[in-house]
Structure formats: C-alpha cells, structure tokens
Amino acid sequence: MTLAFAEGGVTAPLGFMAAGVNAGVKKSGRRDVALLVADKTCPAAAVFTTNAMAAPPVLVSREHIAGGTIRACVVNSGNANACTGERGVRDARAMAQAAADALGCRPDEVIVASTGVIGVPLPVEPVCAGIWAASEELDSNTGDDAAEAIMTTDTFIKTTAVSLDVDGVTVTVGGMAKGSGMIQPDMATMLAFVTTDAPLSAEACDKALRLATARTFNRITVDSDTSTNDMCVLMASGAAGGAEITSHDARFVEIAAAIEHVCGELARMVVRDGEGATKLITVTVEGAATEDEAETAAFSIANSPLVKTAIFGRDANWGRVAMAIGKSGAHLDPAHVKIWFAGLLMCENGVGVPFSEDEAAVALGTDEVEIRVDLGAGTASATVWTCDLSYDYVRINGEYRS
C-alpha cells in the first residue's frame, strides 16, 4: 500500500466542507466554533470517552450516532459543557438544532462536541450564532480553519491527510484532532474528526474506527487523565465513487490501514503538543506474556512522572523504567529484563550495563526519544506514545482556569 500525503486535512477527501469562526467563547478572539459538513448525509461512526462523568455533548452525540449516518459535526472550544446537568443537555441539543437549521438536515444527524473548561454553563447563544456564521463560510479548502477552531491549549493545529489507490480509484482520508492536556483517552481521544471519500458502509466505518483508535488514540498519554469529553468521529462521504464497501470487502483492509495511519499521525501530534512537552517519547514493551500486559507495562512507564521528568532532564535514569515495569503488574522475569534508551542498552538480565553517559546525553538531546523494554516473559509487544513532563506543564495547569 502506498500512501501519498495530501493537503487539506478533513476537507482533503471529496464531499466535505468545513469552517472555523470566532463566536466569542474565547476572549482572545481566536476561532472557537468549527463546523464539518458532508455534502449529503453519509455513513459515520464514533467512539466516546468511558469517563462516568461524560459531558452532555457526549451523551447527545451517542444518541445521534446510533443511526449510523450523519450530516455534520459541530464543535466549540473554550467551554467543555461538562458538569452542567440538564441545562448542558439542552445546550448541546440547541447546538445540534442550530446546525440542522443552517444546513437543512435533522438535528439527530449532527454530532456535537465541546472542549475547554469544565463546570461553567455554555454561552449557548453566541455559540449558536457562531454555528450560523460558520455555515455561511463553509468551503472545501478550509480544513485548517476548523482545526484551529477546536484548539484549547494546543500550540499548533493537528491535521493530516493521505491518498491511496484502491482498485484504480483514488481514495483520500483526512483528519484533525486537538489535545493537549487531560490526555489518556479510553475509546477515543480528546477530539478527533476523520473523513474519507471512500464509500464505506456505516458498519465498515465503525469497524475501521475501532481498529484504528485501539492502536493510536487509545495508546497515547500526556498526563494519564481521561477527559469527560473525548470523542473521535469518522465520516465517509463516498464521493470517491464506487460501490459501498463493507468490512468484508477486500478493499476494506487498505482503507482501514489508511485510516489507522491518519489516526496514528494525529495521535502522535497530540502527544508532541502535550502541555509543556519538549519531547515525543515512544515506549515499546516487548517480550510480554500478552499484548494487554505489554500495553499495561508501556503505560506504566509512559505515565510515570519520574520517567517523564528524567527524559525532560536528558537523564538516562533507566532505574525508573525498571521501577515502572515492576509496579505495573505485568509478568516479567527480573533476571531477563532488558532496557534501552534511544537504542542504547542500559540494563541486561535485570542489571545495569556500562554505557557512555556522553553518548546517552546526546541521544536524549533530540526531540524524539525511544524507550524500549524486554520483559523476558513472552513474545507479545505494544507501543505507547507520551511526552516528557516539564516546568511548563506545571505552569500551564497551575494557571489554566484563572
């Protein structure tokens, strides 16, 4: 399979338009309402946070995706509409209604997402006015505007797109996402929207999205915290042409792989832009008894504040990795544990081996660092992505709400 990078993010696939405007939720005047619209109602799938305090937009969108087809996604940033009770549900429904009115579709064909501060009532009137304004600016080359409008503490927009040839038909998959704190998604990430012009069925959308998120958005962590508002949506316009593709179709495999690629790129962008992050850390655990245990051990490393601060400090403190796998509960053989930092072997048979501190300091000075571990207990493996823990994480989160 050859994937070619494409311009345009969520509007790179045929059959989609987007817009991003400022509706006044963000006092900075930055864009804060995004609209992503298919030319016509189309198959779609979504996964949502498993947080028991799931926010009203999640509750409403869970209802709306049940039918398997949607027309649009509407998103506001700056306010999460979470812990807002029945009023929050009414406000989320009002956002769907505003989009439906503007687009001429049913409100249950609209997915609603919100991100920002928790526990403050949504300023629903400006948001709905913003939805109307966005509907007047819809265009097929404005994916970046929409990506900007879903940002909170993100420092850069997160979009990507790829094209591939599937049986002589060019198919494109695009996506956008936002981070960048409260990130250890469970079933989805903060917010991510993926589009394709492949003629996927609703069932194929659902399967492709679940396969992709399991190994991408569900394998990243910034701070181990799972948001109340996580959501990842996939829409398939079918505008590339051809007959409907189910998950049993031979073409499904390649398209699903392209979707996973886009999700993986977005997920790594979220981590790279994690609050205060200076480095992207790839944690690979091998030699595990099962893939679940490999994932558990990898998350134990990736969420350890001691590991994350050591990487921030360019310190090859592999003992903290030994601690993290030991506390994880994953089966391991202490006498056969191996640990590598940036490709340099630090620990073999559970014991430290001599290494060049200078070489290690150079290797840890780059903006991407790999930690690799062999548990010596089997053949399964898993990779998780995280970022380092810096002064800026503390600054950003000690001052966020005020």
Add this chain to the structure above:
Amino acid sequence: MTLAFAEGGVTAPLGFMAAGVNAGVKKSGRRDVALLVADKTCPAAAVFTTNAMAAPPVLVSREHIAGGTIRACVVNSGNANACTGERGVRDARAMAQAAADALGCRPDEVIVASTGVIGVPLPVEPVCAGIWAASEELDSNTGDDAAEAIMTTDTFIKTTAVSLDVDGVTVTVGGMAKGSGMIQPDMATMLAFVTTDAPLSAEACDKALRLATARTFNRITVDSDTSTNDMCVLMASGAAGGAEITSHDARFVEIAAAIEHVCGELARMVVRDGEGATKLITVTVEGAATEDEAETAAFSIANSPLVKTAIFGRDANWGRVAMAIGKSGAHLDPAHVKIWFAGLLMCENGVGVPFSEDEAAVALGTDEVEIRVDLGAGTASATVWTCDLSYDYVRINGEYRS
C-alpha cells in the same frame, strides 16, 4: 485512649538504641548509614514492596523476617542496591553480616534496607565500615541521627513517638520514615521503622503492622510511583514489661491504635515533604459503594497531575476532580455527585454551584487543603493523602541522578 507525644523517635520506647553515620556513600558528607538495634532479639514484623523488580535488600529481608524475631535494622541511603542482580544480593547479605558481627547476633536477625539511586552497584566496603562505626555510636537518644541517615531528597527528618497507659503500664511507640519521591507504596512505604516497648508477640506485631499500613502508608501518594525498595518494619522490645500480648489480648487494640497513629503521622510527613510539595492535600471520598471503590476514586484524584497542579496554583478547578472520579471506574451517580474544596461546596448534583472565588483563593492559600467528594452511590468512605505538583518536582527529578 490518650496518646501523649514523646521525644526520641525510634529510641523513645525502652529497649532500643540507634545511630546514624556518614560512610561516604553520599558525597555531601551527610549521614548515610543508620543502625537501629534492640537490646536483645525481639518479636518483629515487616511488609515489603509488591514491585516485581524488588531490590536485593527486600529479597534478603523477606527471608530474615520469616522467623518473626530480629535484633536490628541496618539501612544505607544514597544507593538503592536495586537492579544489581546477584552481586546486589551478596552485598545485602554482607551488610547483614557486618551488623551481626558488630552486635554479636545472627545475620538472619538483621533487616537490611537501602534507598537511593537504582542500578548502581553498592559501595559495599564503605557501607560495612559505616555499619561498624555506627555500632560504636549506638545510644538510646540518637533516634534523630538514624532518621537523618535514611534521608534521600527529604528536606526534614520524619520521626514521631507517643506514650499511652495500658492497664497501668506506660507503653511507648516510636517511628521514623523517609520519603520523598517514587511514593505510592503498596504494602509499605519507602522506608519506615516503628518501635515499641510493648511486649507484643511476633503474630501481634504482624497484625498490628498490616492494620496500620493499610490505612496509612498504603493510602499516600506523591507521584503514583511504587518503589523497588519499600519496606516498613515494626520491632517490639517488650521492655515496658508485662506478659506477652497477642492479637487476641484486650490490650492489643489500644497498642495497635497507637501504632496506626504513629504510622499515620509518619505517612503524612512523607507526603508533606513530597518532592517539590508546597501543600498537604487530604482527599476524602464518601458515598461510595465499597471502601475499595472509595480508595480507588480517592487515589484517582490524588494522582491526577491536573488536580495536583491546580492545587499548586491555588485554583479551585473542581472540574478536574469530576474528571478524576469519572475515570476511576468507581460507581457513582452523576446526578448526585458533590465536591468540596477546603470545605466550600463547588458542585452539587453533578453541577457547579456559585462560590466566591476570593474565598476559595484564601482557603487554597494555606498549606493544608482538603478535597472532599460524595459519589452518591453508597455509604463507604476512604481518605488518601497527597501533595501538590510544583515546578520543584520537575526540577528535582529532571536533575536527580546527574
């Protein structure tokens, strides 16, 4: 039961001597070898880390406590003797042998503990020389020297002691502990040593220690990381006099309560001196379906970097607490959740309520902050102690090893 504060830490109870010396492991010249000795071999109990990468001193001490009686504990700081393989086991045994030779007891009557950097071979000769030196400085009023010698990044020594009257006999319980990073103990804390002159049996020691640690050292967290070297030891000299006390004895309850009190005081000192900590945070979860779920939800709050940075920033960002309980997996009723910060109601029926930001800022400006949550799902409760997450945590741990 009336507990009176007593001076002297681990040497406050009758029948114990201690010492702390510099053996050259810490280049700073600070004390780094501690010796705690009972006048004669006595009943004792110990609990150890559940980390699968448990360090050699833990492996050796597990063997030595099996007999239920010990004479001494020997501790070095500055080097954890962890991830050191068979050499590490030989070095831990050498420490026990040195203490045994100096004291005239068997090596399997000596508990060995180490704390400090992981993965560096122990400088065993200076440590053993230090043990000999310490044995020559043993005294019954040197508990503070021993407490100082077990410190790593701790900024103050952690000792306490209380006396109580049990059926006309004055019984004293004393203790010392060290923190202050890699702290979410599981079965014990980093290192803690508790002494009593009550004539407890070995079985009573074991039961009292397990009861005490379950609600003290096992309910604290600085950074969610569980050390490879955690250990908590209780020694009962019996020097207060009287017949042996088993766990079925009426006197056991009061003495066990005093031991829990001492462990609780030490545990809170560890948190208050957590790396970079500026505040002690008490997290109480009520209205849970079970005590286990209350503890799970409380740890989810206490380990959330977003909650910890908000408290550092004096920000009443209760939405992050809502997120933390929601992700914890504990049963809750979103429509009946209540959240208080420093006694101020922030959230009722799962929805934010108006509160005075000024009042909240004042309440969060103190060095002790209480977070209280009602899950609305039952009647069980649990309390966990943690500290805030500050710039200094990042500074200390980004630079620790180098």
